[in-house]
Amino acid sequence: xxxxxxxxxxxxxxxxxxxxxxxxxxxxxxxxxxxxxxxxxxxxxxxxxxxxxxxxxxxxxxxxxxxxxxxxxxxxxxxxxxxxxxxxxxxxxxxxxxxxxxxxxxxxxxxxxxxxxxxxxxxxxxxxxxxx
Amino acid sequence: xxxxxxxxxxxxxxxxxxxxxxxxxxxxxxxxxxxxxxxxxxxxxxxxxxxxxxxxxxxxxxxxxxxxxxxxxxxxxxxxxxxxxxxxxxxxxxxxxxxxxxxx
Numbered sequence: 001x002x003x004x005x006x007x008x009x010x011x012x013x014x015x016x017x018x019x020x021x022x023x024x025x026x027x028x029x030x031x032x033x034x035x036x037x038x039x040x041x042x043x044x045x046x047x048x049x050x051x052x053x054x055x056x057x058x059x060x061x062x063x064x065x066x067x068x069x070x071x072x073x074x075x076x077x078x079x080x081x082x083x084x085x086x087x088x089x090x091x092x093x094x095x096x097x098x099x100x101x102x103x104x105x106x107x108x109x110x111x112x113x114x115x116x117x118x119x120x121x122x123x124x125x126x127x128x129x130x131x132x
Numbered sequence: 133x134x135x136x137x138x139x140x141x142x143x144x145x146x147x148x149x150x151x152x153x154x155x156x157x158x159x160x161x162x163x164x165x166x167x168x169x170x171x172x173x174x175x176x177x178x179x180x181x182x183x184x185x186x187x188x189x190x191x192x193x194x195x196x197x198x199x200x201x202x203x204x205x206x207x208x209x210x211x212x213x214x215x216x217x218x219x220x221x222x223x224x225x226x227x228x229x230x231x232x233x234x235x236x
Contacts, residue, residue: 107193117199
């Protein structure tokens, strides 16, 4: 089983070591295994959990909400009703964001293709210049 | 109908839209072909429109236009790139046939 020092995890996930300790303190992470020297050793499962927390934070979910979602993640079949409802609600938010991102991706793709197809410069920038 | 307008046409009419920009060579060729097809068209109840994709980008993206030239028939993106006259006529005919059968 792989194990990683707190410094390595912090670098890999671009989180501070204080943040990692804080997540453990408030229960978002389980008690992290320690080496005989006392240093924390994070497992692949811990890393997976941290990646989930990070993704959820990028969706602006609160740490309390993330804690509830992690309960669902740990044991989906025995989650409390309120946790199930929260998960369904958050799923809708993610799907809504995905739909918005998909539109943005398509718009940017179109803009890039328009610029690539133009020999005389970029019509998008020309358009912006016209408007200002 | 003004050039570039994204206003939906009468539902009894078939809307054929060429999405183009002024700065692409392929669009200029497509625009000439499109104008020729429009003048020679034997189809009734068709509205031919050329839309500036930059001016109507929300409309273009909503139909899935990712490059120009592109053609939408009846509110659906059908061609990216300019089809031959024959292929465009077939696509219009297919649309009219399927619309006719669904209206029955």
